[in-house]
Amino acid sequence: MRASDWNALTCWPGSYLTIARSGESLAVIGDLAGQHPVYWRAEATGTWWSTSAAALAALDGAPFDPAVLAAHLALAQPDVLGQRSLFRAVSRVPTGHLLLVTPDGANTVRYEPVNYQPLNLPDAAPRVRAEGNPYLTMAGLRPDLWAPGHSTPATAAVIQQDGVIVADHRDSPSLTVLRAWLAEWESAGRPAPEVHPPLLARREDGQGPVGWDLRLAGAPETCAGP
Incomplete structure (x- = not known):
């Protein structure tokens, strides 16, 4: 991917998961509808990511986060939880963001604009x-x-x-x-x-x-x- 223009990989219609590399940077991009969520956790040996939070939690038996579980059952809206998942030590990539993994570590980066131009x-x-x-x-x-x-x-x-x-x-x-x-x-x-x-x-x-x-x-x- 040239120039790390990650947003260019999200303009096709439909719901899909995108994985792209630019130099030493790796981007994992879920869809806006949340049909392909992305989860991740950082370890001393590197960064693990998956579309299943349970799979990452199973690496060391990470327990449920009671507060997040209660919010999930009460609200049924994943974006209300921000970057928290149902499991401790496992983070969720919020809607409109991508997971960017570099030699310096991993973090989430917004690619979908917060504000939109006025439309008719x-x-x-x-x-x-x-x-x-x-x-x-x-x-x-x-x-x-x-x-x-x-x-x-x-x-x-x-x-x-x-x-x-x-x-x-x-x-x-x-x-x-x-x-x-x-x-x-x-x-x-x-x-x-x-x-x-x-x-x-x-x-x-x-x-x-x-x-x-x-x-x-x-x-x-x-x-x-x-």
Whole structure:
């Protein structure tokens, strides 16, 4: 990876784990939705990392952290815990951060911006609907107000037609994903709704009753390589 531009490795759509090296530096990047979390622990012999906190705890039988376990059961929001995991001595890489391992040690580095440029959210809504992501949601908040967005069994975030974002929590992973979708819309030059024409697609894939799906065609897009 040239110039350690780690953020360039996160612009492809979908949920994935990225591992990259630049010189003596190694970066481990999880996804914004938290489907591929990254955990790590530092030892005298080096740094261990994994997508499983239990696997790292098993190295020496590290016990549960009672305070973190109680917060996890009460809130069910991983980002509320920051860098703490369910096990003592095992750290979690927060959403929007990456694990950077260098000869001097390991730490977490933010790659997702904290603040985003103002967007015309009503114009951006068709872009979100065109993502075709399995966690894409269309919520009817009122009979005359529809809101596309992202949801999982535990989190949700949507954009209303009036441009207001509604989320289950300010640190919601779904909100982070929704903001990433909006950032992609910004990077694509803020295409107008006409760029995503509607179409009917026959559904015969066995995933539900045979019928028709209404879809929005996505505009061609590219993502620069490292």
